[in-house]
Amino acid sequence: MTSIANRIATLFRIKADKALDRAEDPREVLDYSYEQQREMLQRVRRGVADVATSRKRVELQATQLQQSAQKLRTQAQQALAAGREELAREALTRRTGVAAQITDLEGQLTSLREQEEKLTLAAQRLEAKVDAFRTRKETIKAGYTAAEAQTRITEAVTGIGEELGDVGLAMQRAQDKTEQLQARAGALDELIASGALEDATLPTGQDDIQAELDRVSAGSDVEAELARMKARLPAAAAPAAVESPAASKDRPGPEATS
Incomplete structure (x- = not known):
């Protein structure tokens, strides 16, 4: 049973593949693949934009911290000039903390710049591949359309179409x-x-009678025509009548006439 079930399943898969192959249009598949690649390119570009935005935000924070560190240094100098050493020390301590934050931000900036460069390069490469695929796609579509038209024309001319x-x-x-x-x-x-078969359109039993009537009619026509031809002949050219044996016996001979 398992072998039969496997064979039936294989048969159904073959039938389904043939049906899909007839229903599948390569041009539609190419267009769909191209749209998928475009969506992927858009996602990569959005990723580049997100990284660039994060980098800008970190750069802004680093700029603000640098300004704060410069301000704290100025305040420390002013406090020291005013004889307030403790206040100057506090300002410098805060400036040290700000400097540490700036160092962390600079590390983040370096990482973000590297990510941005990688994503930008990947986006450029992907964009080039998508453009190349688009050109190739249009070429294949044009070739397929031309081949399809030529096939239909050939089938119409040769009469081998469905x-x-x-x-x-x-x-x-x-x-x-x-x-x-x-x-x-x-x-x-x-x-x-x-004569192996009879003509069903003729009346039954009338074939022989009709044939005899036809023969008599044909004979009568011949005798009538012969009589007419004899009547047209001159009297001298008319053939002597053939005498019967009895008439020649009754005619007197030469001795009797003399």
Whole structure:
């Protein structure tokens, strides 16, 4: 049972693959793939923009901290000039903390710049591939469209298309049927002429009588025509009548006439 089930499943997969192959249009598949690549390129570009935005934000924070550190240094100098050493020390301590933050931000900036450069390079490469794919896609689509048109024209001319193929088969069947009927009609005519079959359109029992009537009528026509031809001949050219034996016996001989 397992083997039969596997064979049935394989058969269904083959049928499904053939149906999908007939329904699939390569041009639509290429367009769909191109749109997928464009969406991927847009995601990479959004990633580059997000990293660039983060970098700008960190740069702004670093700039603000640098300004704060410069301000604290100025305040420490002013406090020291005013004789307030403790206040100057506090300002310098805060400036040290700000400097540490600036150092951390600079590390983040370095990492963000590296990420941005990598993503920008990846986006450029991907964009070049998408453009190349678009050019290749249009070339393949044009070739497929031309091949499809040429195939349809060739099928129409040679009559091997599905629709014209059905028409051709129907014409062939009609021609074969006509030839069969013609052959059957010829065979029946030969059988009727030979007497093996009777003509059903003639009245039953009248064939012999009609044939005899036809012969008598033909004989009468011949005698009538012969009589007319004799009447047209001159009297001298008329052939002597053939005497019967009895008439020649009754005629007197030469001795009797003398």
